[in-house]
Amino acid sequence: MTTEIPVPSETETAPAVSTPSLEPSRVSRGWLLGFGTAWFGFWLLMMLPGQFMVMKLASVIDPAAKIGVGSIVIAEMASVIVVSVPIIGWLCDRSSPRFGRRRTWALGGFVAATVPFAFVGVQTSWQLAALLLAVVAIGQSAVLVSLSAMIADQVPIGQRGRASAAMGVPQVIALAVGMIVVTELVRDVGWSWAVIAAIALVSPLPFLLAYPEPAIAQRARPERRRSSGWLHGYRDFGWATLSRVLVNAGNLVGTTYLLYFLSDVLELENPESALTVLILVYLVASGLASWAGGLLTDRTRSRRTFVAVSAALQVLAALTLAFVPTSSASIVAGVLLGIGYGLFLAVDQALLTDVLPDEATRARDLGIVNSAQHLPIAALIGWLVLSVAGFTELYIVAAVIMALGGIVVYRIRSVR
Template sequence: MSTSHKSSELKPAEAIQTLPSEAPGAGESPIEVAASNFSADDSPFNEFGERRFVTRLSWFGPLNLVAVLAFTIPTAATAALFSFMYTVVLPESQANTAIGITNVFGAFVGAIFAVLIGFLSDRTHTRMGRRNPWILSGAAICTLGLVGLAFADYTAIWSVVLFFCIFQAGLNTFYAAYTALLPDRVHSSLLGRASAYSGFGSLAGTALGSILTQVLVSVFGSANLKEGFLTLPWLMIVIAIVIVIVLPGADLRAKQNDRDGALASGAKSQFRIPKDRDFWLAYFGRFAIVLGVMLILQTATQILRYHLGLSVAGAASVGAVAGLLMAGAGAVSSLFAGFISDKIGKRKPLIAFTVAFFILGAALLAFSNSVTVYYLYTICAALSYGSFQAIDQALMVEVLPDKEHVAQDMGMLGTTNTLTGVIAGGLGALLIGVLGYEMLFVISGVLAFIGILIFIPIKRVK
């Protein structure tokens, strides 16, 4: 992986003046240009004059953890709450269908917003910069969706679907802008560690979301559980405001006309689908692995309630314990994997090694329906997914084809989370109904293995 030209001599004012990179010269091939990793630039400022973290993460690492945590906790609790509500008011077959439909539509809307907001974010010129307006907007839209879920009628499925789609729209609006901060602000030598904070935040947030769900079940009871949605949005609002304050964007209003003129006939003037080979190998490899994980994750409520035969309170209790195990195992694996990945400069072998733990966990579930084995699966999955997220997010930044479509391309890669939700929500319910839970677990493991194979031919990442 080659590095881009260093520009550490640029001062903020000069950096703002810098226009996007010109097209490849006569002697440069498109492959050489694509292979240049712009996040390896040693300048302390990007071309807009915004601060970059070049030699150390400083406070950005903990902020990254807290930000992801603040949005993952309500996301995990939201998925559990509406699923439990369906199982309370609907028979098993109808609840299974309703959970699948809600997840499918929510994930589909999320995928659309991930790409759309990424596209718009790269083209946003405001006093707050490119990313911050969308970060704040995402938190506000999430709040609207959660308030709607608190008042929806769960016997009328489509009202729940509507508000869950609004929540997913807000969630992906936030993430489309927020994830672009890594290539915007972080040097490539620190990407593994920065991603490790994100990975741990995601796993810990999922764990704390499970614990919060148990608390809400205890406080509100099964009949009034939907009132718990009103407790969820406030942490997201606070952290969005904190991000905007501590990571101010450059005021781009004065530069809008100059940049628009310079880019009128360039690549940034319109939406484009990347044609880069490594980008799509990373996309489909990640798609297969995340789909395998999502098949089990999105059917967790059915697994606990019907496969393990637990009550709502019992399922919430087991989910909380599993959450603690997930947080502990995920913390160790994500931070360790991110550090090692940066030190050895390799991503692919570590991804193969860590995903193997998920395959092992899925195999354990296929041969037993005991709570103990469910806990063992949770540990394996946490070790796997914590490490995978730490390494994978760094890999995603390294395969970005060019600097002018950062948020758009990160948003497109992010659709591997949302589109797999579209598929997993429906496919999981279908597999349970037709083939049973055991085949669901087997297929999850097979998909993860296929993902490992797809990652292997990527050339731009070791």
């Protein structure tokens, strides 16, 4: 009946961090669909700039320095998110507006992100574009922490896999749909940013306006505790955070440099087209696996095993690229990587919400996780490895990182 997770210790009992509260009621399919649509809007704003739109804009503003300009702007956005997410999470936990603290921050975040986003594409100075995108990143941070916290606040444990899938599957759909919009339907750079902003702003409105947020339960303000039980709760949360950071970093190491792998190692005649095929294969596999993983983890209540399996599949994908560098093998690797990462998207978020140590600081704690996830680990590792070795070594390193992520998840003791 309570949200506290018992600590499996024979000698200690964890003291309650906050007063008990009833587990949330089951959410409807309409709620899950609306929640997924809201995430679709967020992922449009989050995925497309880093994947395509910033680099395209940089090539228009300053063709001679497009790589440097694009890299600076993307790094700036990541840095703003790393700093702002924990702060906004802390503020979100402590706010109590009538509209609902999560809904208010989510709606405000969407407005703060989409309005400047709409004007980025018409800038002729990369400095002005970078300034607008810094504001966009702050809005993205507000959306990220508030929507993430809704899973822990409003979804019972038995549905958190489905809710996590509703968070993960739209990431795949948004990237695919968004790329079609900005490369095929709206090729003008200025208009492409405005159209994506409009779609992203409209997408969450049905959910945020139609589903009232449950009233905030009256809870005692969390007290500072020094007992080992309290520390144990954060220990599990720490291991879950480390697992997510490692698996994500390894995945990014494996995917960031695929274009160069296809052109320099496989020496394909048209590496861009080959990369498009790989991305589509990866997205389809990821979307299906995320949906199925959400259902399976809810039915079995098993989190750690699914995270470990997802990491193992991605390890196999990286090793396939390392030791079987052929075009057909890269397709196999794309399928394995997509299934592994899709499964990870659904299950890992459910696991994290299960091990949150304090219901009064959910947005802040999830903000810390999301902040750590945006650290530029993959770029640093890729630069270091490729400076002294080649792609075989790069993908071996990626496999090792993801394997560690799958192993450390078993350091968590409070969930299966």
